[in-house]
Amino acid sequence: MDCVNGSLNQDDIKEFKSLDSEVQELINAAIKARTFSYSPYSNFAVGAAIRTENGQIYTGCNVENAAFSSSICAERTAACKAISEGHKVFTALAVVGQQEKSFTTPCGVCRQFLFEFVDNDFPVYVAKPSPYRVLCTTISSLLPRGFKTYIN
Template sequence: MAVSNEPKIYLIQKMKSLDKDIQTLLQEAVDARLSSYSPYSKFKVGAAVLCEDGTIYRGCNVENVSYPVGICAEKTAFGNAICSGKNKFKAVAVIANQEKCFTPPCGACRQFISEFGELDLYLAKPDLSDVLVTNLKDILPLRFETCDFTF
């Protein structure tokens, strides 16, 4: 097996080493996860978005018996912010009820979030001990953009 020479696209950091606004963002995502409506999968996800002005909006996943109709936590958080007149963002935090691994946004959410720029992305486990830090550009390098089609 060959060893990959590709650079890592993330860092694992301790919660207490992060800026206070990011710590607050992560705690908001944890709190949002508790509101998750997930009676079918029991997979609870919370997300929070940090706006450029420092405000934070949160969201949780909302399931439906018809699975494709459910809403991801990331989209709920962005929807809450946009409904409040915000559309300039700095960072996103996502936390699920996974104790052993980090849960990144799904592919559809990655594309959705990319509409708002190359945001910093923070993933954590519910206990917030370790935080995976990356950037949206790194996990979605070839996003679909307006230059991909003509009007």
């Protein structure tokens, strides 16, 4: 995959068309998932797509609730769909928000949630609207030294 580790710099931002077809497919799935967002309170639609170790893609959108803490982010929706189907090893994540001037990265709760399933780091592709530019990072870069309970 086309992902760079480390802190954000211009080398981490890629043009969509320069990414390999698997990454483009993942981002396109997140774009489609975003259309199903239920976000009547924030009007901030987000879509996500997560690829599992067998290559299958699961998608999710944000689903808001009047009791804001009951809302769920797109990233956790996608991951929960995969987990509920028996997949707990992720190989890549794409997130698409609607901010034109910045990237919509996963929130802290999503970062920690996804970190729970990291044995090996995986790339995170954060796309913003046309012209599609993509921030390429990793889950561990987004949550350095994330909390993990290790069971022996």
